[in-house]
Amino acid sequence: MxxxxxxxxxxxxxxxxxxxxxxxSFLLMVYFGPDKTYELAGKNPTPEQIQEIRxxxxxxxxxxxxxxxxxxxxxxxDFGYSDSTGERVSSIxxxxxxxxxxxxxxxxxxxxxxxxxxxxxxAYHRGRWLDKFIMSGSVVGMSxxxxxxxIAFQILLSSNDGLGWFPVRGWNVYNFWDYLHYxxxxxxxxxxxxxxxxxxxxxxxxxxxxxxxxVRTAKAFGTPPGELLFKHILKNAMxxxxxxxxxxxxxxxxxxxxxxxxxxxxxxxxxxTYDSITTGDQPILKAVVGITAVLFxxxxxxxxxxYKLVDPRVSLK
Amino acid sequence: MNTLAEDRNIPGESESLWGKAWYKFRRDxxxxxxxxxxxxxxxxxxxxxxxxxxxxxxxxxxxxxxxPSAEHWLxxxxxxxxxxxxxxxxxxxxFEVGMVVAILSTILGGLLGALSGFFSNSWxxxxxxxxxxxxxSIPFYLFVAAIAFALQGFPYSMHIAMIATFWTTTARxxxxxxxxxxxxxxxxxxxxxxxxxxxxxxxxxMPNTYHILxxxxxxxxxxxxxxxxxxxxxxxxxxxxxxxxxxxxxSTQEVQAGHYANFLTAxxxxxxxxxxFNMFSDSLQDALDPKKVSA
Numbered sequence: 001m002x003x004x005x006x007x008x009x010x011x012x013x014x015x016x017x018x019x020x021x022x023x024x025s026f027l028l029m030v031y032f033g034p035d036k037t038y039e040l041a042g043k044n045p046t047p048e049q050i051q052e053i054r055x056x057x058x059x060x061x062x063x064x065x066x067x068x069x070x071x072x073x074x075x076x077x078d079f080g081y082s083d084s085t086g087e088r089v090s091s092i093x094x095x096x097x098x099x100x101x102x103x104x105x106x107x108x109x110x111x112x113x114x115x116x117x118x119x120x121x122x123a124y125h126r127g128r129w130l131d132k133f134i135m136s137g138s139v140v141g142m143s144x145x146x147x148x149x150x151i152a153f154q155i156l157l158s159s160n161d162g163l164g165w166f167p168v169r170g171w172n173v174y175n176f177w178d179y180l181h182y183x184x185x186x187x188x189x190x191x192x193x194x195x196x197x198x199x200x201x202x203x204x205x206x207x208x209x210x211x212x213x214x215v216r217t218a219k220a221f222g223t224p225p226g227e228l229l230f231k232h233i234l235k236n237a238m239x240x241x242x243x244x245x246x247x248x249x250x251x252x253x254x255x256x257x258x259x260x261x262x263x264x265x266x267x268x269x270x271x272x273t274y275d276s277i278t279t280g281d282q283p284i285l286k287a288v289v290g291i292t293a294v295l296f297x298x299x300x301x302x303x304x305x306x307y308k309l310v311d312p313r314v315s316l317k
Numbered sequence: 318m319n320t321l322a323e324d325r326n327i328p329g330e331s332e333s334l335w336g337k338a339w340y341k342f343r344r345d346x347x348x349x350x351x352x353x354x355x356x357x358x359x360x361x362x363x364x365x366x367x368x369x370x371x372x373x374x375x376x377x378x379x380x381x382x383x384x385p386s387a388e389h390w391l392x393x394x395x396x397x398x399x400x401x402x403x404x405x406x407x408x409x410x411x412f413e414v415g416m417v418v419a420i421l422s423t424i425l426g427g428l429l430g431a432l433s434g435f436f437s438n439s440w441x442x443x444x445x446x447x448x449x450x451x452x453x454s455i456p457f458y459l460f461v462a463a464i465a466f467a468l469q470g471f472p473y474s475m476h477i478a479m480i481a482t483f484w485t486t487t488a489r490x491x492x493x494x495x496x497x498x499x500x501x502x503x504x505x506x507x508x509x510x511x512x513x514x515x516x517x518x519x520x521x522x523m524p525n526t527y528h529i530l531x532x533x534x535x536x537x538x539x540x541x542x543x544x545x546x547x548x549x550x551x552x553x554x555x556x557x558x559x560x561x562x563x564x565x566x567x568s569t570q571e572v573q574a575g576h577y578a579n580f581l582t583a584x585x586x587x588x589x590x591x592x593x594f595n596m597f598s599d600s601l602q603d604a605l606d607p608k609k610v611s612a
Contacts, residue, residue: 016447017447017450017451017454020447020448020450020451021451021454021455024451024452024455025455025459025460025463027467028460028463028464028466028467029459029463029466029467032466032467139592139595139596139599140592142595143588143591143592143595144588144591145543145546145547145584145587145588145591146543146547147546147547147550147562147565148565148584148587148588151565151568151569151572151580152584155572155577159572159573161575250454250456251456251457258458258551259547259550259551262551273456273458273459274458274551277458277459277462277553278552280466285459285463288456288459289455289456289459292454292455292456293454293455296453296454297454
């Protein structure tokens, strides 16, 4: 109950953020965005026809009215119909979001788990060659562009010049075996790129925790290494780790899959967003931006609640 | 190594943060090596800018997919343009994007961060914090596309979008530092002798955040170059000229036909610059960190 109250209170403080994001993106994408009148008007339109179309598209209404309409769409989750395909935006999202999640989740989870594992190894051998080896590896990983990794993995694993084990592009998933077949190369690319950044960040966090007085004391009292690691080091390192994971969720879902999906031709939200960027399909863009903003605020709230769960000193008041 | 004679040199160096940092940095072999690589790239970029080399990037001279030869060092691409020239010219594009974005977003982040830190908990701070939160929550690619639309084919819309999103991290760091600094005695002293707030912020507080700004600028430089590649690939980035991103974009067709020269040239140049800059940034951070005792 306390948590629910807290979440509600937090959501109310998050409203200015949602308003800001939607206002700026609405201003940029719709108000200054592409004008669809002449695309719909056909050849040699009369001034009356133009007037008619502008009215249909709502261009003649004042800015505030159009913005409020958008807010209403966001609250009711009804964004109308896509300009280019005529499909309902909500049904497009319902179809594509699960694909994006299925595509991005394995890489996201593996990237973080492996990052933490490597960071622990590096921190445990701090200053020795294994640490230096892992950390140089992560700088190399950080320096390779995501795009290059994607192309290189595709050449090595999917193309005829390489091993040719996996499909080059597309997403024909009907069963679990298909899923593994299509998801492997994108997942490997995601993990490769995320690993450098993650390992570095988690190592810094863990090294800081390892240097604390209570860890030294516990060690002096003869705590076994496993207990020392999980109870005294990792538990305290959880707050920065959770924060990092949580805050990467909204960005990973949209930005990460945008490149992956447009490169591999996978019909998820990223590809739909990319297509609507290139064709100026405003209803979809409005939906994606609005939902991302709301997702951000939800992540902010969940993050604070997690703090409470992990650290009993944090109060929700 | 650490002889007495060497130790005696230290007091001869400047005792300021910068003097000590430079002393430490010179001793850092990785740091000096990476700086040398970055300088090499900078010279290449300046040479292109001055018109010394890399000028033939757009001319179609060779045949399609020519093998490396004395005339075309790395062969030619799908329409017969010299890959070496294009790779060299793209270095200039990369530096242009990196420099413009790093400098402007650092200035913006430094100024707004200092203001919001100095006036923390006032309405101005609230507004700046709100703006940072908003900019951080807009999906980056959508933001770039939106700005490109709104500015109607303006060639620098990618730069503007990057500056508008990259300054927030700098501003957050500076804000935290300024909140710490403004309670120090020297600020109190400056206030006590009646200096105007403008002078206190810019003369007394800001210079103490320059080391953060410098490190942050190198980090932004790297992010800008990496983002440029992806944005150009997606068709949202560099409009005129050529860049490593555009080279990779055109190479995707060639790669399918088994011609890797274009892809490898762009990738390796990009990787070398980003890697050197990352290492330089790390060493700089170590050298400027006053908490780390010099060996």
